[in-house]
Amino acid sequence: MLLAQAAGAGLSRGFNRVLEAVVRIDVREIEFADGAKRFSGGIGSGVIISEDGLILTNAHVVSPQAVEVSVTLANLERVGAVLVGWDHWTDLALLRLDTVALKARGLTFAAASFGDSAELYAGQTVYAVGTPHGLTRTVTRGIISNNDRYFEDSGGVNGYETGAFNTWLQTDAAINPGNSGGPLVTEDGKVIGINSRAYIGAENLGFAIPANVARRVAAALVKDGAITRSYIGLVPGVLQDLERFYALASNTGMLINRVDPGSPAAKAGLRAGDVLLTLDGRKVDGRFPEQLPPIQQAIASLPVGAKAALEVKRGAQTVAFTVQTEKLESRVGEEWAFEKWGLSVRKVTRAFARENQLLDASGVIVLGAQPGYPAAESGLARGDIITKVGSEPITELAKLKNVYEAYEAKPEPQLVEAQRNRRISLYVIKP
Amino acid sequence: MRIFRRPFLCAFLLAVAAAAAPLPELFNDRLKSVVAVEFFVQAEIERQPVTVMGTVVDTQGTIILPSAAILPGIPPAQLKDFKVYRPGSTESFNAAYLGQDPFTGWHFLRVEERLRSSLVPITQYPAITGDPALSDELWGIGLRNRDEDFTPYFLSSRVATVMKLPQKTAILGAEVASPGLPVFNAAGQFAGLAQTSFGQNFLIFSRNQHGNPILLINVEESSVVLLADEVLPNLGRVPQSVTGRPIAWFGAYGLQPMDPEVAKLLKLENQSGVVLSDIMDGSPAAQAGLRERDIVFAVDGQPLPRLKPDRVVVGYFGQQILKHRPGDTLALAILRGTERQEIKVKLGDEPKLAREADRHYLERLGFTVREFLYGDGIMHRAMTTEQKGVMVQFVKPGSAVATAGLRPDDWVKDIDGEEIKTYAQALAKLSAIEADVKRPEMVLLVSRGGETAVLRIKLI
Known part of the structure; x- marks a missing residue:
């Protein structure tokens, strides 16, 4: 009884500090679905991590499409904030509080400090703090269920890819929608993770980005506003149980399940079924799924445009390849709406083109066509890829913007060429 | 007076002849x-019995079945035991499968000699002109299933509209015949052949849902009739081979x-016109210099009509292509x-088909x-040079390969780490694996929807 009280007292000191640093985030963001420009609102959580007002939250809470970010401090005062940078791959975003407004209104706040997420063990007590379902300043308690959980989700952050470069903390502390971006903390109030997702419908299966990943990403976002990663086009598979087939020593190699067509690895001659043995001379061990993110991270952290030496086992042979990295891109490109046409679009990216076996990355994808507006009336529909208007090839989004401007100045029927499953169709957008 | 009466009597008799026999008589x-035709499709581990209706087209015992009677891709060798029944009878007669005509899509059968004398080809009845x-009233024949001895029954309805789809097709207000069976007018003249019916929209209401739209197709009766003008000239298109070849290829x-x-x-x-999208390298279209995005608006001097x-x-x-033969020029x-x-x-020969x-x-x-x-190369958007493997x-449910995740339509590129270049090579390798009962595993590299994966298959 006495012991429990002593522990409780210790907990409350560290805890009060971290509670002062947790904020509620209200976001208004622009959406380009259904052929129109629309605004939607959302609620998330965040944690202040520096004396100059930097806030860590999730990339799926605040994205570059946010037009208004309002932060509710621990003292329930509201202040504006701006996006410093985001990284959907780790589901992290960094905000900065409006310090001018803070000063003018004489408001203060506390900053939380990080713990070492590598020291966590399964069974350790942790607390999640945040705004589940809009319930400001909610604390839930649980344990670390697993400190090295692997999952990758190709559309996990509002359609953006996530999870390839880090493992996650799993906890049974209740995490609900709105907890996103809030901290997972230890009993002494150290932030050891950023709560990010949960299995909806399951009981207490929540996931957080480890603090050690969050610290590194936050530092890079402060510096550059974005994280640049390298890409070579390998999709890994686990080697588990296949070592004997490939005649490999145990704990060696990563299976290549797919090579993206047209990627640097494909150009260099790598093939699905090859086993990656070394990367720039360092041994690779991808026996289990949990071991894949560090390998992916090693590839991603190569400088863009650098030449990487890959040693690969193919059949009985060991073959050396040199692969020149390129910049990693998301499958999701820039979005826009042409309101008089009732048409919203997204730029085709190299990643999207490779995934969908398109010949190149030119064109824009139709996200939506509003019923009754010229685009929908012409027959254009979600999923069509617009490649040409009149005689103008739409290689970039800017080209379509130019065509649209000309149309606004002088509305005339436009002949639109679009593809779907590589089938080319023609449409006429009429005023 | 007598002289006066005779012509009158003659005129009266003529009128009776022109007014057709009563419908029940015509119907019989x-x-x-x-x-009615029964057969079964012999697949790897199961048989699927099929019952369809057919129309007799000549005195040689030739019978046509609708295109939908046999799914595309089924090899003729898997079609077994064709049996022909007369309406209302349980006595079966053997028939041979002759193949599918590429132009009409009809499947042709030939029934054994002893039934032929009791059959009358549809060509021996008068046909309507034009x-x-x-609003013309047409009638047709429906046949029940085997458990009712293929009992015939009478159906009739009025013409709602005639459309070009692209062949001239009458749509009736209600079902008028079993698909594959003929339709007649009141005088007993052949009006056309009932096709597979169109889907019709219905709403389903349930406790939780207000009116969920669903599409239903009546497979036993049809209200869609391919007109006699489109049927009669093509009844002689009996396939020269069971594969339906020769088939013209555009590419x-x-x-x-x-x-x-x-x-x-x-x-x-x-x-109207058609936009060409995917021109396969090496195809007749490619050799003629056609390019993607070209719009064809006339064939052999005839403009493509505006159809709805x-x-x-x-x-x-x-x-227009299938009307021709390989070697013809378009x-x-x-x-x-x-x-x-x-x-x-210059049209070529259709590349090998799945069947x-x-x-x-x-x-x-x-x-x-x-x-x-x-065709697999087109599906997988593979260049002709990449068409290996x-x-x-088919994958047997519950088998070792099924457990390992192999699925129908997977494209196998490597077997045990060896790149597969030909079917013979794959078959030799797989047969050796199949014969080796002590072998613990095999490894396949498969491609599915543009993604590849290495599958490890535990055999024992």
């Missing part, structure tokens, strides 16, 4: 041109129709950008391997 007579008029895929707005903008008023709905023109263009008028051109295409492909069922491994076809045609 026309039953001689229809049959199109049936709106452009993903043809898209042009809507009237686009036609207007391109100054092709009151006519827009997509019907694609079917029309396809028929003159196409095309629009490339804003420039009009004339291009002559003709070599295949082998590996019973112990639990899957069927099939040679990689030109073999396809998985």
